[in-house]
Amino acid sequence: MTLALQTIGLEKQFGGLAVTRDLSLNVEAGARHALIGPNGAGKTTVINQLTGVLKPNGGRILLEGHDITHMPVHKRVLRGLSRTFQINQLYADLTPLETIGLAVSERSGHGSDWWRRMGTRADINGEIAENLERFKLLDVMNEPTGTLPYGKQRLLEIAVAIATKPRVLLLDEPAAGVPExxxxxxxxxxxxxxxxxxxxxxxxxxxxxxxxxxxISVLVSGALLTEGTPEEVARDPQVKAVYLGEDADV
Amino acid sequence: MTMSTPPEIVGFHARRTARWHWAEFAFWTVLIGCGLLFPSRYLIMTEIVRLGLFALSLDLILGYAGIVSLGHAAFFGVGAYSAGLLALHGIVGEPVLALLVAGLAAAVLGFATSFLVIRGVDLTRLMVTLGIALLLEALAERFSDITGGTDGLQGIVMQPLLGLFEFDIFGKVGFWYTVAVLFVLFLLARRVVHSPFGLSLRAIRNNPLRASAVGIPVNARLVAIYTFAAFYAGIAGALFTQTTQLASLDVFSFERSADLILVLVLGGTGYLYGGLIGALVFKLLQETFSILTPQYWLFWIGLVLVVIVMIGRERLHRWVLFLPRSIARAVRSGKTAAGGAE
Structure with a gap:
């Protein structure tokens, strides 16, 4: 088994408040791994450390065996670690075409071209079209993102992350707030x-x-409560106790 | 859809924003037309075009990258003094070459100070940029043996442009020179903002956090555009010295930086023409009000600004463009019905 993403003894405090406590996560290559936990368990803080928005106070983060603990955000993306955002963080006045075009341009190393116009490279156009098509965004590709229905915005959120061709993708509540x-x-x-x-x-x-x-890994108060297959986690009495106290989440 | 494959459609739409609009042709035609029609007004028209170039520089960082600055005159001043010193000491005699050297000097300063400016948020940036401009003004006053202090640089004599055209007393050569420089730099800026690099600036202005999450090196891009804009401001300053044969301390003045923001408020940001249109409106207002009430023209400028901000530029544009837009729409709908582009 190879590990795609790994944290070793990750620690994060905000002042006196410990929000991540000695967290060691192992995500296997090709896995569909879920990180769950009640409100305030520190899930988003973990994501922010994995992507480099927050610096951990201790511990290490490894991406495919390489230490990325101190790498800036954009370099992690270019190394193959992408994320989607819990609350839409899209560019309101850019179109889906431009948004995905940006991600594709950066990934292919053409993002700093200042002389070539957008839309003049066939390979990049092809990739943009492929992503727009896969996420059913072709018909709205010229609308400003801010005017799109919420569901389309969430699709675009995932499409942008995929356009950076990640090998590890962090999905932060992809379905939150989407109408039935x-x-x-x-x-x-x-x-x-x-x-x-x-x-x-x-x-x-x-x-x-x-x-x-x-x-599934279960996070409670910043620490790992348990980890296992969905069946194991569903049977775990500790998990039941945590979630019965938080009945709104079940 | 009559167009073939999705990649081709994507390419078509991606290039569409960079295509020349008829209004742009009209704009440049009018500008050149003014030069031909009003030969007695070269001096004021030169001033407007130069202010437009200076405002274009601020638009590049403010309108595209979202960097606010209250000290853009720092680069204007460095360009102005560089051009003056180059001419005065005969270091670079030919004006076009001297213009480039002066622009590069401002770009070097822009690069060096960009690292201070990209840190922090809007208020920090306002203070840092303001501070740098004030600092330079004080330095220019202190080293009066080089800059001429409060008297400014005296006795600048310009050599003929490209060795061919003498700067004349009516400002004809100066005007066409300034227009030519503006046009070339405008084409360059237009190219840059429609490139992937330009698009990434808009993404950074929209949301820096998200920009880095798609792999954009935010700080490197901001340093690049700030340096680029400083080059433009330096060129504007150098044009000032070359066409007026003056360089005094007020090239660094706070008013110069503040006026520039007024220009962009009047003209709008983020579409390149805002600075040029704003410069024209600003100068016209200044002229009109100072004829009406020589002492209180600032009052009227202030009033206009407050009204613009209260009503909102979007709404004003809608009112002004109501008729031309409805005509354009009518023409276009006729065309699509006939052609069927999509």
Whole structure:
């Protein structure tokens, strides 16, 4: 077994408050791994450390065996670690075409071209079209992102992450806030992610977690409570106790 | 859809924003037309075109990358003094070459100070940029043996442009020179903002966190555009010295930086023409108000600004462009019905 993503004794404090405590996560290559936990368990803080937005106070982060603990955000992306955002962090006045075009340009090393106009490289156009098509965004590719229906924005969120061709993808609550009518498209997009991409899913929605994940880690108060297959986690009395106290999440 | 494959459609739409609009041709035609029609107004028109170039420089960092600056005159001043010193000491005699050297001097300063400016948020940036401009003004005053202090650089004599065209007293050569420089730099800026690099700047202005999450090296891009804009401001400053044969301390003045923001408020940001249109409106307002009330023209400028900000430029544009837009729409809908582009 090879590890795609690994944390070793990760620690993070905000002042006196420990939000990540001695967290050692192992995500296997090709896994569909879910990180769950009640509100305030520190899931988003973990994501922010993995992607480099927050610096951990201790411990290490390894991406495919390489230490990336001190690497800046954009270099981690170019190394194959991408994420989606929990709350939409898209460019409101850019179109889906431009948004995906950016990601593709950066990934292929043409992002700093200042002389060539957008849309003049056939290979990049091809990749943009492929992503727009896969996530059903071709028909809205020229609309400003801010005017798109919420479900389309969430699809674009995933499409942008995929356009950077990640080998490890962090999905931060992909279905949160999506109306029932548009939910199917999101779930289909998540289920249809390429098999070779390792996925770490952070999610509240237990239906989605149990239908998608082949391995689950449970985070409580910043520390790992337990880890195992979905069946093991579902039977675990500790997990039941945590979630029964937080009945809104079950 | 009559167009073939998705990649081709994507390419078509990606290139569409960079295509020349008829209004752009109209703009440049009018500008050249003004030069031909009003030969007695070369001096004021030169001033407007130069202010437009200076504002274009600020638009590159403010409108595209979202960097606010209250000290853009720092680069204007460095360009102005560089051009003056180069001419005065006969280091680089030919004006076009001297213009490039002066621009590069400003770019070097832009690069060096960019690392201070990209840190922090808007308020920090305002203070840092303001501080740098004030610092340079004080330095220029202190080293009066080089800069001429409060008297400024005296006795600048310009050599003929490209060795061919003498700068004349009516400002004809100066005007066409300034227009030519503006046009070339505008084409360059237009190319840059429609490139992947330019698009990444817009992404950074929208959301820096997200920009780095798609792999954009945010700081490197900001350093690059800040340096590039400093080059433009330096060129504008050098044009000032070359066409007026003056360089005094007020090239660094706070008013110069502040006026520039007024120009962009009047003209709008993020579409390149904002600085040019704003410069024209600003100068016209300044002229009109100072004829009406020589002492209180600032009051009227202030009033106009408050009104613009309160009403909102979007709404004003809609009012002004209501008729031309509805005509354009009518023409276009006729065309698509006939051609069927999509």
């Amino acid at each position: 009518s548009e939910r199917h498209d999101i779930l289909a997009a998540v289920a249809g992610l390429p098999r070779e991409v390792t996925v770490l899913l952070i999610e509240h929605d237990m239906d989605l977690v149990f239908s998608f994940a082949d391995r």
